Structures are given as structure tokens and as C-alpha cells.
Amino acid sequence: TISFTVQFNVGGVNERLGTTGIAHLLEHMLFKGTTSVGTRNIEAELELYPWMDSAHDSLAEARARGDSVRAVELSERIVQLEDSAAVFIESNEFDHILTRAGARGLNATTTNESTVYFVDLPSNRAELWFALEADRMLNPVFREFYAERDVVAEERRMRVEMNPAGALAEAHLASAFRMHPYGVPVVGYMADLQVMSRQDVERYYRLYYGPNNAIVGIVGDLDPDQIEAWAREYFSAIPNAELPPVVTAVEPSQRGERRTELEWDAQPQLQIGWHVPAGTDPDAPSLAILSSLLTGGRTSRLYRRLVLESRAATAVFSSLGPGMQYPQLLQISATPRAPHTTMQVEELIYEELELLIQEGPTDSEMERVRNQISAGSVRRIQSNIGLAFQLVESVALFNDWRETFRYSDKLRAVTADDVMRIARTYLTRSNRTVTTLVKTENSR
Known part of the structure; x- marks a missing residue:
């Protein structure tokens, strides 16, 4: 295969x-x-598409004018044309x-x-x-x-x-x-x-x-x-495309904590994100270790504190994203366990982060997390498709497929001091964004 x-x-x-x-x-x-x-008949099929696209453009104009009668007529016309094209x-x-x-x-x-x-x-x-x-x-x-x-x-x-x-x-x-x-x-x-x-x-x-x-x-x-x-x-005979313009937009440094609240008739949830460097940055392996120290398994700091000890949350996890090419977020998400609130869970998270910043991770924690991440990396490349994905990603990010096999060495080079340094640098109040999902008033 x-x-x-x-x-x-x-x-x-x-x-x-x-x-x-x-x-x-x-x-x-x-x-x-x-x-x-x-x-079945490409010529006959392609003849219908300009009519269909013209009807779509007219439909957009009718909706913009608020002409609902004309919009219904044009919607029906598009369906008819699609049915005609379906024959081919x-x-x-x-x-x-x-x-x-x-x-x-x-x-x-x-x-x-x-x-x-x-x-x-x-x-x-x-x-x-x-x-x-x-x-x-x-x-x-x-x-x-x-x-x-x-x-x-x-x-x-x-x-x-x-x-x-x-x-x-x-x-x-x-x-x-x-x-x-x-x-x-x-x-x-x-x-x-x-x-x-x-x-x-x-x-x-x-x-x-x-x-x-x-x-x-x-x-x-x-x-x-x-x-x-x-x-x-x-x-070789396929024409080259343009390369997408380089994304030059840079997110300005935050000058204070940002907070957003969503009302929903659902279980409350909490999400906290701190701006951190891109996945290609030298600090990226340290950030991966920090994330795993916090929520990587039942012995991780936040899982132990929030889910097992205080029972303030039913779940907690962290991630780096939403992409890797540009400065990203270290995100922590948690689901409070009733009657605990998102605010109570948030405060427990900050307490645990402060302990990590002040005392640092233990040697056994560092070894566990290095092994955990390395094992995950090995599992991802044990299948053909997993290895193909990793090789392509390494070329996209580093222009070098060999980076796939260098990651474990980079993890091994991360020290407890590195983790404390990046936590102290990035996990600050002014650098964070907090978003909460709260119960709507009429559902409380």
C-alpha cells in the first residue's frame, strides 16, 4: 500500500x-x-453553468433589495437548472x-x-x-x-x-x-x-x-x-500558479486582558488563551512541554487540581493553535462541574500556573512529558499516511523533511528553566484573552 x-x-x-x-x-x-x-456530456453540461451563475448573481441582488418574491423565483430557477445539469x-x-x-x-x-x-x-x-x-x-x-x-x-x-x-x-x-x-x-x-x-x-x-x-x-x-x-x-505540463501573498498582518501586543462572554442555554465553559510564538520558533518545543505539563493526562497539573482534587471541573485540556506558521495561542479550555462557576475554575488555573512559574516542574514531570510527547510523535509516523502528513508539514514549515525526525531531540533539550522562562514571559494577565460560555438568564 x-x-x-x-x-x-x-x-x-x-x-x-x-x-x-x-x-x-x-x-x-x-x-x-x-x-x-x-x-456524461461535458459540452452540454458546461452550457448550463453561465445561466445558473447569472441567476445566482440576480438572486444576490434581489436579496440585497429585499425583493423576496423575485428571490423565490430565482431560487427555483437555479434548482431547475441544477436538475437539468444533473442529467449529464x-x-x-x-x-x-x-x-x-x-x-x-x-x-x-x-x-x-x-x-x-x-x-x-x-x-x-x-x-x-x-x-x-x-x-x-x-x-x-x-x-x-x-x-x-x-x-x-x-x-x-x-x-x-x-x-x-x-x-x-x-x-x-x-x-x-x-x-x-x-x-x-x-x-x-x-x-x-x-x-x-x-x-x-x-x-x-x-x-x-x-x-x-x-x-x-x-x-x-x-x-x-x-x-x-x-x-x-x-x-510538468501544468501551469504554475501565483504564490499567495505573504501574510504581513501582525497582531499588536495586548495592553490588557480581553474578556468576552457568550450567553447560551448550555453547560458553562471557559477558554483562556495567551499569545505565544509560532510553531517554527525555537521556543516551540518548550511550549509543547508546558502544554503537556498542564493537561497531558491524569497526572498533569491542571487535570489533577481541577478534576481529581477540587472536582471543580469535569474536563480540562490545552492546545497550541490555531496554526503554526504565525504567532499563535496557548489555550486552556475547561468545563466547570456544577455548582462551580467558570470564575472559580479560572482562579484555580491561575493558582496552578503561578506555582509552576515559581517552583518549576520536577525532574520526573519533565521526563514523563518528554516521553509522552515523543511517544505521540512516534505513533503519528508509524502509519504510511501519518508519516506522509508529517513529512509534508515539515517541508511546509521548515522547508526540510528531516525536521520530522529532529523533534524528539529538540524536546530532550528543553529544561525546567526553559519552561519557567516561557511561562513567566507569556502567561501574563495583559497577554491573555478569556472567553466564557454562560447560561442564559431565562434558563438559570
């Missing part, structure tokens, strides 16, 4: 207001096929071709900084991946566009607008990042999704999605010379 990943170095940070969520929508659309895959479409043919070839795990994911497509294939079908990937890189057709856009809008509705945890996470990042695009959700804003057109997506795709902006990771039972030959054969 061979695992294939192709990462396009374009994601949420490369979008602008008005087209937020476009990279994630493109993730969906690139499974819709090409001029030769997914169609072989839905999910891209998926079916790979499945018949023995593929497993076909999927994709979009982050703030990249979009990754991946699949496992039998070794004797490796050339098929190159043929299909080159075809959709060069000749994609964004068929079933408006129906799929509605699917993505519904995904946002379920993940954010009807989900208290999702709403809390979105509000937290928006509060912490007021200048940097990390504050904009990868799934996009609903207002943008509802008016996004096929032309918007096609322009964005043609601008940034080319072989010069892609990293391919291939791991498994393969012949490297043959793989390189196929790569040259299938990808």
Missing part, C-alpha cells in the same frame, strides 16, 4: 473578507470531478474510480494555512493517483456548486451556530486576533458563504492552486525513480 498526500499551501489566512471559507469550499469542490471525470453528471465518479482501484481513506482537510488531500492505494495502482491528481489540478469542473455550497453552509450552522463549543471557539479567536487572519474562521462566515459564486471559486483556484504551490508526500512500497518519472510526466 502507498499513502499519497498533496498539500496546497493556501488556507484560511489567505482569504479576504467577502470570500471567507473559500478554501474550505474548494476542498469540497475538488471531489466533483473534471472535464473527463464525472460527466456522474456523481461521485472521482471517488468511485479510486474505490474500484482499492483505495482507502480518501479525504481532505482545510486548515488556516493549507488544504491537504489524501488517500491510500495499492502499490500497483500508484500511477492512477498521478493521472487523477494531475487531471483535477488542470481541469476541475465545479459542478453541483450551489448544492454543495449549501452543504458547507449547513456544516457551519451545525458546527458553530448551533454548537456552543464551536461558537465559543470562534468568539475566542475573534477576540484574541483582531488584526491577524487567525481570527477569521476557516469554515467562513455565513454571510459570505451565502453569496459566494462559482466564478469566485474558479478565480481563487486558478490564482493559487498549481504544482509550484503544492507539496506531495508519498510513503509506502514504491520505486523512487518510477515515482519521480510519473511526477514529471503528469505534473
Whole structure:
């Protein structure tokens, strides 16, 4: 078996207001096929799309004017045109071709900084991946566009607008990042999704999605010379794309704590984030160890204090994010256990952080956490697909696949003094953003 990943170095940070969520929508659309895959009659199919897109533009104008009658008429017209196009479409043919070839795990994911497509294939079908990937890189057709856009809008509705945890996470990042695009959700804003057109997506795709902006990771039972030959054969004729502009926005240093409160008829939750350096910074391994010291397992400091000893919380965890290329957040999330409040849990967290800053971690804690993170890193690269992901990420972040295998050594070099230094430097009141989910008044 061979695992294939192709990462396009374009994601949420490369979008602008008005087209937020476009990279994630493109993730969906690139499974819709090409001029030769997914169609029974490409000429007849393509003839319908300008009419459909024109109706969509008129629909956006009608909604902006508040003309609900005209909006209903145009919505029905788009559905009729989509039904007409469906006659010429072989839905999910891209998926079916790979499945018949023995593929497993076909999927994709979009982050703030990249979009990754991946699949496992039998070794004797490796050339098929190159043929299909080159075809959709060069000749994609964004068929079933408006129906799929509605699917993505519904995904946002379920993940954010009807989900208290999702709403809390979105509000937290928006509060912490007021200048940097990390504050904009990868799934996009609903207002943008509802008016996004096929032309918007096609322009964005043609601008940034080319072989010069892609990293391919291939791991498994393969012949490297043959793989390189196929790569040259299938990808060399594809035109290069533009590289996304470098994100120059820098989040200004906070001049005081930021607090945001969301009311929801749901269990209260707490999220605290401190601005910390990017995942490529020399302090990144120390930050990973700090995070694991706090919430990595039942013996971690905050789990022991909040969940086991005080029983003030039912859960606590921490993370670094939402991306790695730019200065990010060290985030702590906790769910209070009734009758404890978010404020009580918050104070316990600060008490434990102060102890860590003053006394530092013990030698046994440091060894446990180093082993814990190293073991997790090893587990991630034990599968072909896991190793492919890590290699591609190392190239994207460090321009060197060897960084995948240097991480454990970097963890071993972190000292207790390093942990105390970064905790003292970054875990300050003025550098933190606090977001809480509280019960609505009428539900108390």
C-alpha cells in the first residue's frame, strides 16, 4: 500500500473578507470531478453553468433589495437548472474510480494555512493517483456548486451556530486576533458563504492552486525513480500558479486582558488563551512541554487540581493553535462541574500556573512529558499516511523533511528553566484573552 498526500499551501489566512471559507469550499469542490471525470456530456453540461451563475448573481441582488418574491423565483430557477445539469453528471465518479482501484481513506482537510488531500492505494495502482491528481489540478469542473455550497453552509450552522463549543471557539479567536487572519474562521462566515459564486471559486483556484504551490508526500512500497518519472510526466505540463501573498498582518501586543462572554442555554465553559510564538520558533518545543505539563493526562497539573482534587471541573485540556506558521495561542479550555462557576475554575488555573512559574516542574514531570510527547510523535509516523502528513508539514514549515525526525531531540533539550522562562514571559494577565460560555438568564 502507498499513502499519497498533496498539500496546497493556501488556507484560511489567505482569504479576504467577502470570500471567507473559500478554501474550505474548494476542498469540497475538488471531489466533483473534471472535464473527463464525472460527466456524461461535458459540452452540454458546461452550457448550463453561465445561466445558473447569472441567476445566482440576480438572486444576490434581489436579496440585497429585499425583493423576496423575485428571490423565490430565482431560487427555483437555479434548482431547475441544477436538475437539468444533473442529467449529464456522474456523481461521485472521482471517488468511485479510486474505490474500484482499492483505495482507502480518501479525504481532505482545510486548515488556516493549507488544504491537504489524501488517500491510500495499492502499490500497483500508484500511477492512477498521478493521472487523477494531475487531471483535477488542470481541469476541475465545479459542478453541483450551489448544492454543495449549501452543504458547507449547513456544516457551519451545525458546527458553530448551533454548537456552543464551536461558537465559543470562534468568539475566542475573534477576540484574541483582531488584526491577524487567525481570527477569521476557516469554515467562513455565513454571510459570505451565502453569496459566494462559482466564478469566485474558479478565480481563487486558478490564482493559487498549481504544482509550484503544492507539496506531495508519498510513503509506502514504491520505486523512487518510477515515482519521480510519473511526477514529471503528469505534473510538468501544468501551469504554475501565483504564490499567495505573504501574510504581513501582525497582531499588536495586548495592553490588557480581553474578556468576552457568550450567553447560551448550555453547560458553562471557559477558554483562556495567551499569545505565544509560532510553531517554527525555537521556543516551540518548550511550549509543547508546558502544554503537556498542564493537561497531558491524569497526572498533569491542571487535570489533577481541577478534576481529581477540587472536582471543580469535569474536563480540562490545552492546545497550541490555531496554526503554526504565525504567532499563535496557548489555550486552556475547561468545563466547570456544577455548582462551580467558570470564575472559580479560572482562579484555580491561575493558582496552578503561578506555582509552576515559581517552583518549576520536577525532574520526573519533565521526563514523563518528554516521553509522552515523543511517544505521540512516534505513533503519528508509524502509519504510511501519518508519516506522509508529517513529512509534508515539515517541508511546509521548515522547508526540510528531516525536521520530522529532529523533534524528539529538540524536546530532550528543553529544561525546567526553559519552561519557567516561557511561562513567566507569556502567561501574563495583559497577554491573555478569556472567553466564557454562560447560561442564559431565562434558563438559570
